[in-house]
Amino acid sequence: MPLDESWFTEICETDGSAFSLKIKQKLHEEQSEFQKIEIFETEKFGNLMVIDGCTMVSTRDNFVYHEMMSHPVLYAHPAPKRVLIIGGGDCGTLREVLKHPEVELVHQIDIDERVTRLSEIYFSELCESNDDPRAELMFIDGIKWVNDAAEDSYDIIIIDSTDPVGPAEGLFSRKFYSQCFRILGENGLVAQQSESPLLHMDIIKGMYQEIQEAGFIDTATLFFPQCIYPSGWWSATMACKDNALSGFRQEDAENKPFETQYYNASVHQAALSAPEFFYPKLTE
């Protein structure tokens, strides 16, 4: 049955699939300096932000993505004090990072200020920590920021970007990872959204190669559901500068001093379990 104009549809051409949400109305549309941003009010998923035709965040299901982009990498570091977020303009990841009391400073670098300004209006719950004195939001080029930063500037770098085409392409390269490596301190960790394990194993395989060539000593992928993204199955890949990724502060995670909807210590461990096809495909 064809869908009429009351649906927003994202078509994933390369995989011949599409996902649609029924909309009540379009709340906003603009062409920013960098991309086309649309905001819809949906029937059942709350508000929806779409950038260049791709679903970015919905009120209903963003909790999985934002929690999995933040808590695993923070609990994988022994003492995460200094966090850099590249991208993340909707501020959902920032909010989760700031739930960790040991975090002293978060720099968030998103090239497009309009994403954040629109999130403040349409996803205000994600922006509720933007005024935290530990957080500094800057709207500049993330790659330049990383290139210019001093050695040992951060404990954690979270790359919460769009897909590796267009403005985000440079964020999936060896050159960029090498700079991340340089500006991380001891036990430094990177976490980056890494697309769908069902549809995008070529991208994940490429990331592993680039990350390893940049000098990181261990790499591990987290698997989690994400309804509004292609295939409904998503991943984040973590890399550690100088330590194995097998452990995390499990006791701290079990006693986390904040609420979550998806993440817990058991889910942390579970998300690291790779499907049987995964490692063979990384090396084939």
Added chain:
Amino acid sequence: MPLDESWFTEICETDGSAFSLKIKQKLHEEQSEFQKIEIFETEKFGNLMVIDGCTMVSTRDNFVYHEMMSHPVLYAHPAPKRVLIIGGGDCGTLREVLKHPEVELVHQIDIDERVTRLSEIYFSELCESNDDPRAELMFIDGIKWVNDAAEDSYDIIIIDSTDPVGPAEGLFSRKFYSQCFRILGENGLVAQQSESPLLHMDIIKGMYQEIQEAGFIDTATLFFPQCIYPSGWWSATMACKDNALSGFRQEDAENKPFETQYYNASVHQAALSAPEFFYPKLTE
């Protein structure tokens, strides 16, 4: 962007979402005695079977569902010899069950023979074990079969059904689970597909209540991705007659004498980790 007629779309009305696959051609359509069955050749997901408008199985991604409906429950039983599959007409679950050498007998009871006959043509790889001498396929009413079966007839019952509306509704009821309880032997286990944790917590909550009222001593849910089903996130719920479900034959699973694409011992353990929202929603 509206999708044209070259797409098959399943609309999930109650959740205002839809999933579509681009099709090359419709291979078959019929109204069987029980339901409307359509088979499509898709662009990127191989063949697709649709029953009464709902996606059932695609060549590309069915491995996750079939492996998670079979291997966890079989490795959760100390010695699974006698298996009953209710539904499962595409025979993908049956194929996985028969990979376990300790299984001596599998009865598969699907009410609609046409599903199996069409699977033999369009999903022949799923049907490759149908002639296994341990397997007996019967095309009769599963509820009647269970009601008529003797006590201690099976070690495992797998309920691989369509959604709990129409012909499958009775498979989600206390009355049915009580009969399952009766015909299971010591350590007997049920595993049943239990819809999307994001969209259908009301169904899962209802299942838990009905299962517990039927006398099962422990219940646990497995979480896994399933691209072509609503939300892309699915679940199977297991119940044990007289034992806790916390353990499984981990060493046997680690040394499984067959290949899988999704399941392994680590994934088994991981799939049992419930998202933080899950248990509170079961009891609220």
